[in-house]
Amino acid sequence: MEKFIKHTGSALPLRRSNVDTDQIIPAVYLKRITKNGFEDGLFAAWRNDPAFELNQSQYKAATVLVAGPDFGTGSSREHAVWALQNYGFKVILSSRFADIFRGNSQKMGLLTVLLPQDEIEKIWQVVESKPDTAIAVDLAARTVSYADATLNFVIDDYTRWRLMEGLDDIGLTFTKINEVTKFEEKRAVYKPKTLPIR
Amino acid sequence: MGKTLAEKIWSEHVVAAAAGEPDLLYIDLHLIHEVTSPQAFDGLRIAGRKVRRPDLTIATEDHNVPTLNIDKPIADPVSKLQVDTLRKNCAEFGVRLHSLGDVEQGIVHVVGPQLGITQPGMTIVCGDSHTSTHGAFGALAFGIGTSEVEHVLATQTLPLLRPKTMAINVEGSLKAGVTSKDIILAVIAKIGTGGGQGYILEYRGSAIRALSMEARMTICNMSIEAGARAGLIAPDQITFDYVQGKAHAPVGADWDSALTYWKTLTTDIDAKFDKEINLNADELAPFVTWGTNPGQGLPLTASVPNPADFSNAEDRGAAERALEYMDLKPGTPLKSIAVDTVFLGSCTNGRIEDLRSAAQVLKGKKIASSLRLLVVPGSARVRLQAEAEGLDKVFLDAGAEWRSAGCSMCLGMNPDQLKPGERAASTSNRNFEGRQGKGGRTHLVSPLVAAATALKGTLASPADL
Numbered sequence: 169m170e171k172f173i174k175h176t177g178s179a180l181p182l183r184r185s186n187v188d189t190d191q192i193i194p195a196v197y198l199k200r201i202t203k204n205g206f207e208d209g210l211f212a213a214w215r216n217d218p219a220f221e222l223n224q225s226q227y228k229a230a231t232v233l234v235a236g237p238d239f240g241t242g243s244s245r246e247h248a249v250w251a252l253q254n255y256g257f258k259v260i261l262s263s264r265f266a267d268i269f270r271g272n273s274q275k276m277g278l279l280t281v282l283l284p285q286d287e288i289e290k291i292w293q294v295v296e297s298k299p300d301t302a303i304a305v306d307l308a309a310r311t312v313s314y315a316d317a318t319l320n321f322v323i324d325d326y327t328r329w330r331l332m333e334g335l336d337d338i339g340l341t342f343t344k345i346n347e348v349t350k351f352e353e354k355r356a357v358y359k360p361k362t363l364p365i366r
Numbered sequence: 367m368g369k370t371l372a373e374k375i376w377s378e379h380v381v382a383a384a385a386g387e388p389d390l391l392y393i394d395l396h397l398i399h400e401v402t403s404p405q406a407f408d409g410l411r412i413a414g415r416k417v418r419r420p421d422l423t424i425a426t427e428d429h430n431v432p433t434l435n436i437d438k439p440i441a442d443p444v445s446k447l448q449v450d451t452l453r454k455n456c457a458e459f460g461v462r463l464h465s466l467g468d469v470e471q472g473i474v475h476v477v478g479p480q481l482g483i484t485q486p487g488m489t490i491v492c493g494d495s496h497t498s499t500h501g502a503f504g505a506l507a508f509g510i511g512t513s514e515v516e517h518v519l520a521t522q523t524l525p526l527l528r529p530k531t532m533a534i535n536v537e538g539s540l541k542a543g544v545t546s547k548d549i550i551l552a553v554i555a556k557i558g559t560g561g562g563q564g565y566i567l568e569y570r571g572s573a574i575r576a577l578s579m580e581a582r583m584t585i586c587n588m589s590i591e592a593g594a595r596a597g598l599i600a601p602d603q604i605t606f607d608y609v610q611g612k613a614h615a616p617v618g619a620d621w622d623s624a625l626t627y628w629k630t631l632t633t634d635i636d637a638k639f640d641k642e643i644n645l646n647a648d649e650l651a652p653f654v655t656w657g658t659n660p661g662q663g664l665p666l667t668a669s670v671p672n673p674a675d676f677s678n679a680e681d682r683g684a685a686e687r688a689l690e691y692m693d694l695k696p697g698t699p700l701k702s703i704a705v706d707t708v709f710l711g712s713c714t715n716g717r718i719e720d721l722r723s724a725a726q727v728l729k730g731k732k733i734a735s736s737l738r739l740l741v742v743p744g745s746a747r748v749r750l751q752a753e754a755e756g757l758d759k760v761f762l763d764a765g766a767e768w769r770s771a772g773c774s775m776c777l778g779m780n781p782d783q784l785k786p787g788e789r790a791a792s793t794s795n796r797n798f799e800g801r802q803g804k805g806g807r808t809h810l811v812s813p814l815v816a817a818a819t820a821l822k823g824t825l826a827s828p829a830d831l
Contacts, residue, residue, distance in 0.1 A: 184687070185680045186559055186659045190798040195779045199430060199444040201404035201451050203512075213800045237680060238560040241593065241659070242796060243777075244495040245402065246511035264560050267529075267595045268495060272511035285680075324527070326387050337513070338413070341521045344382050344390060348418075348523055351381045351392050356627065358620035359394055360483045362424040362462050366613045 169277040171334035175258045176304040177231030179314075180221055181292040187235060188242035189269060193251040195243075206251035226299035234291050234303075235262040240269025249276045259305045261312065263288055274327050275337060281305060281312060281321050290317070307332055368634025370531045371600050372566040375506040375631070379489045381523055388525040394488040396518045397474045398425035398461065400452040401779070402493030406516035407455040418522045420460040424483065425452060427466055428473045430779040433742050433769035436466045445780065459519075472745020472771040475499040475713040479583065480747055482612025486601035486628040491518055496713045496795065498589040501598035502582035503605055504631045506566070508596040529595065530640035532565040533633075536573040538647035543827050545723075546581035547715060547793070547812035549573065549645070550588040551653035555663040557643060562594030565641065568633060569599050573647035579608040580719040587714045588795050591660035600632045652827040654700055655797045655810040657688030662797075664700065666815065666827055672696035691799050692807050693787075700825050703809070707790040708739045708820040709802070710813060711769075712776040715793035716744030718751050720813040725757045727817035727828050728764040734823030739766035740782065742774040766820070778803045791819040 197209030214220045221227055233252065239262040240248060249272045252260070260278065263285040273280045283291075294315055295301050304313040307328060312319045330337070341348075369377070382390040396419075403425070410417070417423060430445040440446040449466075456463040464470040470477060475496055478484040486504035491497060495509035514524055534553055554561075567589050574582070582599050589597025606625060609615045616624045651665040662685070664671070673685035673696070689696065694703070710716075710724050721743065733739050741761045743749035749771055752758055758768045775782040776794035784790055784806025793816050797808040809825060818826040 183683075185684050188659070188796075188798045190777075190796065190801050194800055194804070195777045196804075198401050198779065199442075199448050201408070201448060203405050213804060238563075238593070241559050242495065242590075242798060244493060244509035244511055246405075246493075246513060249511070264563065266560075266593060267563055268509055268511060268590075272513065275511060275513035324386075337525060338409075338415075338517050338520050341390065341517065341523055341525065345521065347382045347390070348392070348521060352522075355392075356623065358616040358624040358627075359488070360485055360614045360616070361421040362395075362483060362614075363421040365462060 169334045169336055172277055172279050172307055172331045174304065174306045174308065175231065176302050177258065178229055178300055179232040179234050179291065179295045179303045180227045180230035181295045182221060182233060182235045183292060185236040186238045186241055189240055189245050189248040190242055192240065192248040193245065198245060198247050203250050204254055206247055207254040210251040210255045231256055232259045232261065232303045232305065233257050234288060234295065235260055237262060237264040237285060239265050241266040244268045246272045246276070249273050249278050253278055261288060261291065274331065277331060277334065279305060279307060279331065283312065283319060283321060287319055368637035370633045370637045370639060371504065371568055371598060371631055372506060372531050375487055375489065376528060388527045390523050391489060391526050393491050393518050393522055393524060394422060395478070395483060395490045396423045397478055397490070397492035397497065398423060399428050399474050399494065400448045401429040402512050403455065403515055404448065404451045405512050406519055407459065409516040410459070410519055415520045417459040417461060417519045422522060423461050423519070425456050425461050425463040426471055426474050426477050427452060429773045429777065431466055431772045432780050433772050433774050433782060436770045469746050469750065472747065473713045473716060473773055475587065476717060476744035476748065479503070480612070480745060482609055482615040485609055485624070486605060486631050491524065495590040496587050498595065498597050499583050499587040499713055501586035501589065501596055502579060503609070504598055504601035504628070506596055506598065509590065530565045532562065532567050532641040532643065533639040534567055534569045534643050534645065536569065536571040536645045536647050538573055539576065540573060540647050540650060543652060543814055543829055544650050545812040545814060546577050546584045548650055548653040549647070550585045551655065551660070551663045551810060552645060552650055553643070554588065554592045554660050556645065557592055559591060559659050559661040560593045562589060562592040565594050567592065567594045567597035569597060574599055575602065578719060579604060580717045583717070584714055588660070591795055601628050652812060652815050654815065654825055656692065656694060656700060657685065658691050658797055658799050659684070660795065660797060660810060662688055663810070666700055666825060668700055670694045670696055670698040670700065701830065702824055704736065704824045705791045705809065705819060706737050706788045707784060708737060708816050709775045709790055709792040709794060710739065710816050711742030711744065711774055712794035713744060714795045715813050716742060716748065718748050720793065721748070721752050721757050724813040724817040725760040727814060728821065729760050731764055731821055733765040733820040736823050737820065739764070739820040740769060740775060741766050742769045743771050745771045775802050777801060791816050791825060
């Protein structure tokens with residue numbers, strides 16, 4: 169996973185609530201067996217509409233997605249995160265994220281930043297009037313800055329550290345693997361096993 | 367202070383904990399399917415890692431498999447490659463797999479309970495958000511992403527921050543024609559699709575205790591539609607009776623030990639939930655969604671709402687968009703909406719009790735000539751059971767299509783899809799835009815409403831026939 173310390177880029181305003189992962193990447197695109205090439209499927213149904221924000225030239229270079237509340241609800245498909253990253257997004261701002269989507273993003277190094285809805289509204293307005301507005305997201309300082317504004321955001325220390333170091337969770341867990349073995353030795357014998365087949 | 371059921375199960379599975387870090391949680395069962403696993407197995411291969419506990423792992427083919435001609439090669443080459451990849455990965459890593467044609471093949475959340483490997487007090491994960499289904503047994507069960515699938519394959523653990531807990535108290539008794547599907551649709555309409563974010567839900571109260579295991583699974587299944595990763599119900603005699611005798615249920619002295627433990631799996635009287643929601647079962651009616659998220663639902667007797675009546679700007683905007691997509695006008699009685707397709711199936715309502723209740727409504731009658739009814743059993747075993755009871759005959763005589771097991775039209779990854787503009791009454795769990803096929807429109811309903819709608823041609827409950 170790439171380290172995330174600070175990112176500055178222009179933004180795409182997505183004025184919709186409840187953007188579910190079926191919209192981010194429809195199921196027909198989930199048949200690939202790799203983690204790349206999903207950018208074609210990003211918001212595939214909505215992209216048929218020329219008025220959709222992703223089709224507007226002023227937002228073509230956007231790397232920060234400013235989304236409505238409850239972003240990423242529904243299916244657990246991590247393909248939604250891959251599609252956003254494959255397309256070029258580095259940060260998502262929203263007032264509420266679905267739990268599984270947020271967890272998946274944090275595993276892949278896509279930063280999800282929680283901001284109050286009234287601040288999201290202000291960012292939408294600024295970006296809509298001036299699409300090349302630079303949004304600077306500083307994970308070390310836990311701030312989002314644009315125009316004259318600087319906003320603080322909250323993220324737990326552990327996740328922040330892991331993202332800033334670009335650490336892989338599996339590698340971290342292997343440092344505790346002896347504790348896993350000890351735990352297994354104490355597990356109740358009546359707990360079910362899938363093998364041998366009964 | 368006492369502990370809630372979720373807190374008890376969580377505590378018993380903590381392998382390692384440190385201040386300021388997520389808990390490392392042991393996973394008792396890992397369910398796998400073809401769509402969210404290929405990249406995880408690839409990750410293992412690249413890192414030279416093994417599956418730590420193949421004996422706590424099981425795979426099935428469900429999401430993209432056809433429900434017709436399952437004895438022939440899969441026609442869609444991309445679907446075929448994904449299924450072939452699962453078969454290759456399971457063979458290479460020693461994971462048990464139930465393939466198309468196998469009696470235990472079916473939707474992953476139907477297969478676990480029917481094999482008896484879903485038991486109270488377990489931690490269960492799967493790369494599928496409807497893993498919450500298994501919470502009906504008093505297990506802590508939740509959906510994970512592909513990075514987490516790889517993590518569990520490699521270590522049999524997951525690092526997780528402890529969620530808060532919410533009680534959903536449903537007291538009273540359901541009227542005839544009202545089902546557990548209507549309870550959960552009403553819960554989601556009440557708390558919204560984000561209401562459960564950050565929480566584990568516990569469904570409690572006399573109305574919940576009165577439900578069968580399969581009805582409980584329907585409720586827990588849709589916890590994710592309320593935003594909660596997991597939802598559970600304390601196990602009781604109904605749970606124990608359901609598990610006993612299944613292939614992987616404990617036997618002899620093991621059964622006694624397990625039962626003693628399972629009986630401790632209740633929320634302590636002095637435990638405190640972070641939030642509580644109350645619902646009166648006596649007042650519930652058959653429910654149906656009118657919009658494009660599962661929180662946009664109303665009793666079947668209501669009319670399509672007017673977006674202008676929503677006080678909150680987000681809800682108003684969402685309602686406007688939804689009505690445009692659904693091609694519905696405010697004030698239209700829900701019962702006047704005609705559908706093209708009725709889908710009976712999915713991990714929400716594709717079990718034998720669901721098929722029985724729909725068959726009872728359909729018996730000796732014909733579906734409306736204006737629509738098709740697709741009946742897709744949740745597993746091959748459910749299909750066989752239904753055929754043994756003659757339910758297939760009831761469906762076929764009524765004019766329905768009787769299919770093989772899979773996720774099918776719930777998400778339209780296989781050929782079972784709505785065409786653009788088509789409208790469905792569906793017993794599945796998501797009415798998202800395009801969920802059942804590009805441009806398709808979905809109304810979520812119970813199996814009883816699905817069957818009555820198939821007969822009438824417009825959204826209906828059995829009482830309307």
